[in-house]
Every structure is written in structure tokens, then in C-alpha cells.
Amino acid sequence: MLQQLYIKNFTLIDELDIRLHPGFSVITGETGAGKSIILGAIGLLLGQRADTKSIKQGADRCVIEAHFDLSRYDMKSFFDENDIEYDDKDTIIRRELTATGKSRAFINDTPVALSMLKELGDQLMDIHSQHQNLLLNKQDFQLNVVDILAQDTKEVAAYQKVFAQYQQQKKALETLREEIERNRQNVDFLQFQFDELSESKLTKGEQEELEQQSDTMSHAEEIKTALYETDNALNGDETGVVDMIRKASNALGSISQVLPDSEELVGRLDSCRIELKDIADEVRRMLNHTDFDPEELDVINNRLDRLYELEKKYHVETVEELISLRDQLQQQLNNIENSDEAVAKKEKEVEQLHTICQEHANKVTKLRQTIAKQMKSQMAGRLEALGMPHARFEVSITTTELGRNGQDNVSFLFSANTSTPLQSVAQVASGGEIARVMLSLKAMISGAVKLPTIIFDEIDTGVSGKIAEKMAQIMQEMGQTERQVISITHLPQIAALGSHHYKVSKEETPQGTISQMTELTPDERINEIAQMLSGSNISKAAIDNAKQLLKL
Structure with missing residues (x-):
């Protein structure tokens, strides 16, 4: 999990060196204070493309570095396969950008390609931002969620191997037919x-x-x-x-x-x-x-x-x-x-491969259908806990022509109450409902995948009060299973449940505007949550309410 983050000369950040902790942590701060800047820096560490405009004005280079503890995760094979020194207690990834447009990436001080940095980053961290809610309308995202929960990686890989052979022979058959037709004409x-x-x-x-x-x-x-x-x-x-x-x-x-x-x-x-x-x-x-x-x-x-x-x-x-x-x-x-015989022979080969593909696809479909039933019941329980007792969630799996991912069309269906028919979740769910659906899905996925760090960027959009508290409890539970969960939030109910609380603020200096991030002390935390409750004029009632949320 992420132990330490160092950022220097990145947009409004002059220098930031902060330690992070296991479990559930929260990050708060006013809109525009620089929370998105920190996420942008982390994104570069995960292999995103860089822009020289990201370098702080007046600086010739910027550096972003993160230290990870991987001792609880079996990731040594990645380092062995790529001939990189492995230190499970302190794995360091670093990204450097220069004003001339050069970009360099390092894993444990070994220079690596950006693609390799991204490959490792995908195994280290997942950032759920608001725009990811839009993925609920994407079939490939929905199918990917089902496959992750079904843990059907081997079966899908076996299918895809045969499917590639089937596609190759099918193309060869088409080429043979075209060649024979041209030859017949000539x-x-x-x-x-x-x-x-x-x-x-x-x-x-x-x-x-x-x-x-x-x-x-x-x-x-x-x-x-x-x-x-x-x-x-x-x-x-x-x-x-x-x-x-x-x-x-x-x-x-x-x-x-x-x-x-x-x-x-x-x-x-x-x-x-x-x-x-x-x-x-x-x-x-x-x-x-x-x-x-x-x-x-x-x-x-x-x-x-x-x-x-x-x-x-x-x-x-x-x-x-x-x-x-x-x-x-x-x-x-x-x-x-002899064209008829040649075509017949090739057609038989293609037909045999199609049959084998169908057999593999059926195995994958059964695994997906099994997990779809489990998702239905689990999602019902999770959504009820999040204030939607009558919500229904189903995974619709319909058969289509064989494709790269099998023969299944996957669609998430949702209804907020018993009187409304199930429809595509992205079409009928409100912003707050989508946020709760996505959090529930992420919680299920986190149980199936050993991902060290998950960052939620304002997943609480559209919710408040007790529902926000329930969402925080889910994230808190996720952080208790050998995982680090960080939530960027504007809601005091979520901020109060974090084991550690960080604040991002913006300051005007003679050299210009800078953003900084600090871990709050207990007293600072009370004031921050009170401010989130009442605004800039912090009242005694807000202080008392903040202490109550913090269970002090």
C-alpha cells in the first residue's frame, strides 16, 4: 500500500512530502484547493501521459515519487520477469518531467518504459473518480466487473486462444474463396x-x-x-x-x-x-x-x-x-x-474450431451466470444498507455471436423501487443512486482482487446524512482487509469515519499560489469537520456536532 508520496514542482505544488497509513483515510479541502492536482500527480505515477504545462511555472523539472509496502501482496513475479530489483518493504516508483518535454519513469531506480509503469500501477492502485460513474453505461466495463467477480481469467484466456485460431482460419477461408473466384474469372x-x-x-x-x-x-x-x-x-x-x-x-x-x-x-x-x-x-x-x-x-x-x-x-x-x-x-x-474440395476441407476446419470455441464460451457463460445470481443477492443487501431497501439490481446476460470476450452481452439493470421495471442502470438511476451502486460494486471487486490501494474521488456525490455515513462505513470495512482506502470527500459524515484525516489547502505567497496537504491533528480535525458542517464561521454547536461525529 502507499506509504509515502513526494511531489515537487507540479502545477501549484511547490514541494509535498507526506506519509500515508493503512486502513481508511480521508482527504478534505475547499473546491479548487488542489485535490485534483494531487490525483493528477498520482495519475502520472500510474503511467498517464504527461504535459509540460504540468511543471510549476519557473521550474525546469518536476518529480513525483511514491513508496509502497508490498509485503502482503504476491507481486515478486512482476519484478523477476522484468529484471527489476524487488524490495517488498519499500518499492519506489518515480516519474520525472522536464520543461524540454522529456519524461522518465523508474521502478526501484531502474529506468522503465511508460507501459511497464502503467502495468505495475494497475496492480498497485485504483482511482475511482466521478467520471468513472459514466462507465456504468459501457458494456465492456460491466462485462469486466462480472469477469473479475467470476474469477474466470483462465477460462476466458483459454477461450480467447481458440477464438484467435478460429478467426485466423475463418479469414483464411475467406481469402481462399476470394482467390478461387478471381482465378475462375481469369x-x-x-x-x-x-x-x-x-x-x-x-x-x-x-x-x-x-x-x-x-x-x-x-x-x-x-x-x-x-x-x-x-x-x-x-x-x-x-x-x-x-x-x-x-x-x-x-x-x-x-x-x-x-x-x-x-x-x-x-x-x-x-x-x-x-x-x-x-x-x-x-x-x-x-x-x-x-x-x-x-x-x-x-x-x-x-x-x-x-x-x-x-x-x-x-x-x-x-x-x-x-x-x-x-x-x-x-x-x-x-x-x-479442385477448389470445391479445398473449400470443403477449410470449411470443416473452421467448423471444428467454431465448435471448440462454443464449448469454451459455454464454460465462461456458466461462470458469468453463476456470479450474476450472486451479484443480485449481494447488491440487494448492500443497497439496502445504503438506504435503498426496495432497490433491485440484476445482471442481464444475453447470447450474441462469438466475439473476443465470448458470446455474452452483459447489462446491469436497476430499479429504485418495486413498482418501476428494471432498466439499464445508467438510464434510470440518479446521481446519488449511481454513486451507491458504484461503491457497492467496488466493494465487491475489492473483495475479489488484492489491490493494495483504492482512492475514491468524491464518490459521495448526490448523497448526504445517514447514507453518507453508511458509505463511509463500507469504505472503512474495505480498509480493514489488508487494503488502504482513501476517500476525497466534501461530506463531514464520511470525513469523520476516517482513521486519518488530511487537508488540502491553497495559500497565496510572494512567489504565487501554492497548494499543500497536511495530516490534521485531533484538534485540527474537529475544526475542519465543524467548518464542513457550518461554513467559515464555526459555531459551538458545529464543534459539538463535529465531536459527536468523531465520537469524542
Whole structure:
């Protein structure tokens, strides 16, 4: 729960450092004194977006910091998952804003993204402001309340997992149908393209091979001349290198008896001659097989022109891509031919997933229906205690198409008396009735969720007297179950029941208007409640009445 709040240079707050306590506390102060400013600062700690206008005029930065005691709450997993140091006795969250527009957030001195700060903030604190009463008209809020009380998180998550698969396959089915329809409309064109590519008898590597042949044949005369000259140099009758080396070898061989060293040279010359003879034979073979055939070159070039034409037409660069396109066209044609079977198969998959979704949705619906009955009886008791003995409250659950949250439409119905039919709570309840309904719902939710701190911002709007006292008693009870409840109020009946009382006031200084918040002493508290009862001129009767409310 919130132990300490520090605010510096935030709008009208110069510096505020205040300790808070477990149980039920109240905050009072005149309208415009700065209570909303403190809530705004806490909102920034919970991850709300910042505005540089929030920084106190003349300051270059503002700091908002809160210390929480989490020792009674199992929250270590959040810190472990996000690699943040965990101190259950003193968890610190801090937000810093600069006049240049920079915003930084920290959890236990570890810099974090605003989204992470919000994720933790949602587990630390709930602020119920007046505008939240409008949520009673929102179906998603009503459904969320039912799910929290039903504690169906696992069942809803299991449903949503299957529903996501169902949506994915349903979309895939629609895409398949659209593709088949487009292909059917273009079947003649697809068939023409496939026939054209198929009849072209494309083979991998064909283009490279033909380009090489074309290049070779285009230089046939140069090649033949070079080969002829090489053959003549190697095998010429008088000057051929092979014959001349043979003669040199014979000459050295004839003196080997008298010049032993010449025998090694003879061997080396014979090796050279054998290698050159092999080269000469290969050159002659190439010469004999190099014939220039203009008709064959035309055939090759015509084939290349056709390949180039197809590549340009189908916007590709290689024969391999043409082959791939041909195969794709064949697959599309096969799909068209087998489209009914493909659609039927996909429809069966979608139907099976729909059945599984329905089964999961039914489980969630049963849990919601069970808690809806409990809510009806519990709300009747709570509203009776709040001065509405004839009020009726029901949770209407009607079936709709499967959606992300199941198959249920949830609506809160209300009637203040037995003679009026049940209608949507937001349409028929008055401001005071809505405040009592919301407090009752919050009290039920707080029993189902271990939330350390709940702040009520003038939830008492539209009520007074004994009803206000009953509302304070409910908040007091909420603060007794390992929870911290803080109520911002204008009603003395509520202020008197707080275990601790804080006052927000505004003061004019030479530097400008500043807001401050202080914890009241017992005597200061009597005066504050007396002032709330009688106004600025505090009478003895008001003092006595304040003491009576405080049970002094």
C-alpha cells in the first residue's frame, strides 16, 4: 500500500512530502484547493501521459515519487520477469518531467518504459473518480466487473486462444474463396499463360548454354584461325615443335654413351614431347570439329530471342523464374479444378474450431451466470444498507455471436423501487443512486482482487446524512482487509469515519499560489469537520456536532 508520496514542482505544488497509513483515510479541502492536482500527480505515477504545462511555472523539472509496502501482496513475479530489483518493504516508483518535454519513469531506480509503469500501477492502485460513474453505461466495463467477480481469467484466456485460431482460419477461408473466384474469372488467361510456358519446353541452364554456343559460333572464324596456327606450330612438317623436340631428343640420345649427363635431358625432352603431342592432338581435334553453320546459329539465336521475349513479357530475368511461374500457374489451375474440395476441407476446419470455441464460451457463460445470481443477492443487501431497501439490481446476460470476450452481452439493470421495471442502470438511476451502486460494486471487486490501494474521488456525490455515513462505513470495512482506502470527500459524515484525516489547502505567497496537504491533528480535525458542517464561521454547536461525529 502507499506509504509515502513526494511531489515537487507540479502545477501549484511547490514541494509535498507526506506519509500515508493503512486502513481508511480521508482527504478534505475547499473546491479548487488542489485535490485534483494531487490525483493528477498520482495519475502520472500510474503511467498517464504527461504535459509540460504540468511543471510549476519557473521550474525546469518536476518529480513525483511514491513508496509502497508490498509485503502482503504476491507481486515478486512482476519484478523477476522484468529484471527489476524487488524490495517488498519499500518499492519506489518515480516519474520525472522536464520543461524540454522529456519524461522518465523508474521502478526501484531502474529506468522503465511508460507501459511497464502503467502495468505495475494497475496492480498497485485504483482511482475511482466521478467520471468513472459514466462507465456504468459501457458494456465492456460491466462485462469486466462480472469477469473479475467470476474469477474466470483462465477460462476466458483459454477461450480467447481458440477464438484467435478460429478467426485466423475463418479469414483464411475467406481469402481462399476470394482467390478461387478471381482465378475462375481469369481461368482462360491463366490457361493461356500456362500453355505458352509449357509449350516452350523450358529447361534449367538452357539460356546460359545457348548464350555460350551463340558467342562461340559468332567468333568461329577467329577460333578456327587460331587453332590452325596453333596446329601448324605444333605439327608443321618442317618447323613443328613436336617433330623438332623429337629430333633434339634423338640427337642427345646418340651421345648418351659418351656423355652420360645427356641421358637425363633426353628423358625430360621426351616428357615435353609427350605433353606437347597430347596438346597437338587436342588442338587438331578441336580444329576438325569447329565448323561454322549459319543455320545452326540462327536456330540458337531464335531460341534465345524467344527466351528473352518470355522473360520480358512475364517480368522475370531468368529461365528458372519462368519455370517457377509455369509451376505456379499449374498449381493455380489445379486449385481451380479442385477448389470445391479445398473449400470443403477449410470449411470443416473452421467448423471444428467454431465448435471448440462454443464449448469454451459455454464454460465462461456458466461462470458469468453463476456470479450474476450472486451479484443480485449481494447488491440487494448492500443497497439496502445504503438506504435503498426496495432497490433491485440484476445482471442481464444475453447470447450474441462469438466475439473476443465470448458470446455474452452483459447489462446491469436497476430499479429504485418495486413498482418501476428494471432498466439499464445508467438510464434510470440518479446521481446519488449511481454513486451507491458504484461503491457497492467496488466493494465487491475489492473483495475479489488484492489491490493494495483504492482512492475514491468524491464518490459521495448526490448523497448526504445517514447514507453518507453508511458509505463511509463500507469504505472503512474495505480498509480493514489488508487494503488502504482513501476517500476525497466534501461530506463531514464520511470525513469523520476516517482513521486519518488530511487537508488540502491553497495559500497565496510572494512567489504565487501554492497548494499543500497536511495530516490534521485531533484538534485540527474537529475544526475542519465543524467548518464542513457550518461554513467559515464555526459555531459551538458545529464543534459539538463535529465531536459527536468523531465520537469524542
